[in-house]
Amino acid sequence: MASNDLAVEVHDLTYAFPGSKRSAIHDLSLSVEWNKKVLVVGNNGAGKSTLLKLLSGKHLCLGGNIKVGNKNPFAPNNDQESVILTTYLGTEWASMAIVHRDIGVLELLESIGLSHYRARGEELVRILEVDINWRMFKLSDGQKRRVQLCMGLLKPFKVLLLDEVTVDLDVVARDRLFQFLDRETRDRQCSVVYATHIFDGLAPWADEIIHLQDGTITRTLDYQRDIHFTKEIEGVQERKDNGRHTVILGYMKSLYPLALHWLTRDQVEDQKL
């Protein structure tokens, strides 16, 4: 494998929506190595969704250079690979019509290739607490979302682009999903780029944190190297150490551990009944 082999490689990317004078992404450069989990942090409108769509090949980009797994994501993929290159799970994906129809979960999963990925499918069904006997049109939003995630993750990906699709999940399902993605990036040659507004439990999960501002990346931090936690301070301190940007974060009060503790126990009790 060549030493320059990267999961995502973007140079000087600029993108404006058709008919718009203002660019949504400008002069953006990004490298993501294999086996990495990257969080993308930015305000509404900073360009997170646009960036993920460009990486997934949903938008054609003329200015700049994008490679995902050494390939142009917009080019047609003629490989007969059992592992697909990119899986993109975003907001349009979440509103797919099929999940509202009168169809069973098993039938739905079989229609997208469950027989080829049986073990993986069983693991996802367990993690996301999906019942394969469910009928889709009878489900709650949270249940539909969990089925969708099973569908989206059934085929092994090389690069997973997640645009905040965990919002309907309860804390237990979210936690298990992130543990699954952690194992995936450790055990297979793959990477995850996740744009989110929800930070509960994600601190130790992330390998890199990218700050996207006004269409460009203003900061990339390596979790192990650049971020330090201390119980001695409150809030955030940023500083330059030998030219390297470092962040020191105080520990915080959060009800998240309590919710995770309670709701995990609830699920164990439910399974005993």
Place this chain on the structure above:
Amino acid sequence: MASNDLAVEVHDLTYAFPGSKRSAIHDLSLSVEWNKKVLVVGNNGAGKSTLLKLLSGKHLCLGGNIKVGNKNPFAPNNDQESVILTTYLGTEWASMAIVHRDIGVLELLESIGLSHYRARGEELVRILEVDINWRMFKLSDGQKRRVQLCMGLLKPFKVLLLDEVTVDLDVVARDRLFQFLDRETRDRQCSVVYATHIFDGLAPWADEIIHLQDGTITRTLDYQRDIHFTKEIEGVQERKDNGRHTVILGYMKSLYPLALHWLTRDQVEDQKL
């Protein structure tokens, strides 16, 4: 005002969906005082949304007794009050059709009474960073959600029932919204019941935390009295102190303070430009 005057009062509530044998809510009792902010915590399917819909009068409940602001929420409200009793913001509300049409934000807010609540409307527009010149059909999901929240919160409520509607908001808008609701519950006689899966920044916001399990409330904790934080432990300890349930929580590592710090600064910079 009578001493038994409560924002929400529920006794022995049992509710099954029409045609279902299994009750979604059973033997549930709940009291919420005025000027309180209550978090409802539970797994997908625990009954959070059903409870909020019952409190809002969206479901007729035959078994048990519900009062919201001393009134049956299902009874027709003939009061000519400028303050409305209940505002319910949930998932169906989030999919209202009007927000996808070619209509301006100002026009939309005027159609629901902006002229009567001018100061409040201006505050909400500022907090949620809404531009009144926006055209709805051109907006991103996050922007639409912010307009919807302005619309839903424009009229002063007595009891606000929030079913996880902040999921598209970036951390800065979410933080400002929760500060607004904190001021509301302090300054006016009103209360907020908020069902959520997102705990970032909510610890000091909540007055009470309710644990809903399998259609019933198994635990109610008072934030000041029953929950204690210590830097000495990791995770969660639960214990009985003189018959009272107490929770001790360790401080946790979270990237939320960093995201809030970065993205607040981004917005200040954007305003300077």
